[in-house]
Amino acid sequence: MIKHSSRLPEQALSRTTIGAGDYYIGIVKAGQTLRLLDLEGNQAADTLFFSAANPVERYSATDTIREQGNVYLTAGSVIRSNENNPMLEIVADTCGRHDTLGGACASESNTVRYDLEKRCMHSCRDSWMLAVAENPQYGISKRDITHNINFFMNVPVTAEGGLTFEDGISGAGKYVELTALMDVVILISNCPQLNNPCNGYNPTPVELLVWSE
Amino acid sequence: MTLNTYTTEIAGASHWSLRVRKGTLMRLTDLAGNANVGMLFYNPENLLERYNAPDTLKCQHTFKLTRGNCLYSDMGRIFASIVEDDLGWHESVCGNSNAAQVAERWGARDYQNARNEWHQNGYDAFLVELAKYGLGRADMAANLNLFSKVATDDEGRMQLVSGHSKAGSQVALRFEMDALVVLHTCPHPLSSADSYPYTPVRIELSQAAPVSDDDFCRNFRPENQRGFQNNALYHLGK
Numbered sequence: 318m319i320k321h322s323s324r325l326p327e328q329a330l331s332r333t334t335i336g337a338g339d340y341y342i343g344i345v346k347a348g349q350t351l352r353l354l355d356l357e358g359n360q361a362a363d364t365l366f367f368s369a370a371n372p373v374e375r376y377s378a379t380d381t382i383r384e385q386g387n388v389y390l391t392a393g394s395v396i397r398s399n400e401n402n403p404m405l406e407i408v409a410d411t412c413g414r415h416d417t418l419g420g421a422c423a424s425e426s427n428t429v430r431y432d433l434e435k436r437c438m439h440s441c442r443d444s445w446m447l448a449v450a451e452n453p454q455y456g457i458s459k460r461d462i463t464h465n466i467n468f469f470m471n472v473p474v475t476a477e478g479g480l481t482f483e484d485g486i487s488g489a490g491k492y493v494e495l496t497a498l499m500d501v502v503i504l505i506s507n508c509p510q511l512n513n514p515c516n517g518y519n520p521t522p523v524e525l526l527v528w529s530e
Numbered sequence: 531m532t533l534n535t536y537t538t539e540i541a542g543a544s545h546w547s548l549r550v551r552k553g554t555l556m557r558l559t560d561l562a563g564n565a566n567v568g569m570l571f572y573n574p575e576n577l578l579e580r581y582n583a584p585d586t587l588k589c590q591h592t593f594k595l596t597r598g599n600c601l602y603s604d605m606g607r608i609f610a611s612i613v614e615d616d617l618g619w620h621e622s623v624c625g626n627s628n629a630a631q632v633a634e635r636w637g638a639r640d641y642q643n644a645r646n647e648w649h650q651n652g653y654d655a656f657l658v659e660l661a662k663y664g665l666g667r668a669d670m671a672a673n674l675n676l677f678s679k680v681a682t683d684d685e686g687r688m689q690l691v692s693g694h695s696k697a698g699s700q701v702a703l704r705f706e707m708d709a710l711v712v713l714h715t716c717p718h719p720l721s722s723a724d725s726y727p728y729t730p731v732r733i734e735l736s737q738a739a740p741v742s743d744d745d746f747c748r749n750f751r752p753e754n755q756r757g758f759q760n761n762a763l764y765h766l767g768k
Contacts, residue, residue: 373666373667373668374667375668377625378584378672379623379624379625379673380625382623382624382688383624383625383688383720386687386688387685387686387687388623388682388686388688389685389686399667399670400667401628401630418584418587418588418593418623419584419587419588420582420583420585420588421584423585423604423606425604425605425606425607426582426585426588426589426604426606427606428606428756428760429585429589429602429606429753429757429760430588430589430753433756433760442604459578460578460668460669461668463671463672464583464584464671464672472588474593474682474686475593475682476681476682476683476684478592478593478594478681479591479592479593480587480591480592480593481591482588
């Protein structure tokens, strides 16, 4: 569902550009709103959320899609934790549909999907591994890194049970906004994948904006 | 004494875990119809390596799982292949029933009155089994729901297809590496049955035939050929 936001970038608390293939980790407080902005278009932002109070409570794709009865995320979707608690709500979305079935790329799954000799290409999970290694203060480790949201990614499911990564429906300037319902750690890998159309074969930067309300 | 085969019946509302060796065939039979078996896999040598539903689905370009599909870990390896299937569709995106939802739908879990026919839920069932291996909430991943079909429409709305699994339906998994298998027989999280569904399953363990070069699962997709190569590397020298 397309829903625009009236929030103004010049009133944001913070604006951070995340380069292609880089990670971002930080805290968003309850009541704050974050926007992920696809600066150049067709860029997947692989995102995980954790409770800042206890990272064992974290984003759960299964709880989120089960409670809303729908496999796609868009405006109105409530992002739920593995304790089935509401973590954030998507309050604006100019893209219309985001994936949470496809997971993140990893060097290991790249060997299966593309070629065993592509194991050393950069991947989202490697970005997350570096993020948790460099930021031990969040108490997050490999066991906490699971099934994520792929903002701006288009993974249609068919009635016959097919699932494919399709060319993105995002474009330059499209965004998604979420209001935090608890204090959360946000961990983003700005996807470096070069082997499928999720980034249009050309990874580009995204911007993270945070407003106080 | 060496045991080569084993058969057991798991009642509804129950859970179990076991270590399964590479080359084992696990055949599950829905005894009463409308069964649901929640299942997760871990590598006993490194419990951080787990069944990964997203990789399993995207690597094989599928939302449903059936004969020919392989069940992948997050490390690009294959825990098990689905070598037999009467149903054509098992789902892996809806997760588990939980205590609050079961209580709301069918009444709270109550051992004092119901004994082992209590209203156990899938989430707590997994927690009990995982704790036996030092694992907890953080280690739970999106699980398989064998025997359950969840289909979507053009808008992405999900529906549990009732009557999908008839009594006697079977699915068989061939383990391609050693695995810790954690399972439960609690209701599917989207079940809207009038009363709590107690659905028992039979589990038969035996030795699988060796994987041949023309094996159906291995050749089902080029991705699976590469997955088998990753397993071969893991077992190098064995």
